[in-house]
Amino acid sequence: AQKITQTQPGMFVQEKEAVTLDCTYDTSDQSYGLFWYKQPSSGEMIFLIYQGSYDEQNATEGRYSLNFQKARKSANLVISASQLGDSAMYFCAMRVQGAQKLVFGQGTRLTINP
């Protein structure tokens, strides 16, 4: 079975600092995808970034990058130059080959302080 673990229930960061949100995953499949979503207080789920298990380069999307360490089964999200608008819940998710559903972690609540 697939499992996502996010060990940080909450994080507090000063504005403009970089922040790393941890995500570890467990799967026996060789082919899988890892996703990060942001959920602001308004409730919607916003797709941020994707990393495929065979991708050799770490994924980047603007201020978001994914620190993918396959041997450690970790896929940490790095947000550079944090902004007040980054305050939200962040979810790590995984999809394995042949399955369409996403398996989500419990989330990390990020608070950016001015």
Add this chain to the structure above:
Amino acid sequence: DSGVTQTPKHLITATGQRVTLRCSPRSGDLSVYWYQQSLDQGLQFLIQYYNGEERAKGNILERFSAQQFPDLHSELNLSSLELGDSALYFCASSVPTGNNEQFFGPGTRLTVL
């Protein structure tokens, strides 16, 4: 805006009742997924439809059912509602190619009193 629409945004009902949640996927997306987000269970996959056919089933209760219509919109039917069914219900859609990232609608917040 993800392009996925869900109605209604909020729904308040009583135990034992039946409700229908509606979802319209992004233009061109053939797959629709339903997820439930509750405080105790987190985000859980319920069911997936692809071009009108059920493709995958997750932790969906027998009291719940879904369908996808020829115009690709989907409905999630919840019956004999219990207090524990109170949750945020998301619909997501995706294209069948590429990274298959799923784009989520704004959700329907269901409160069962």
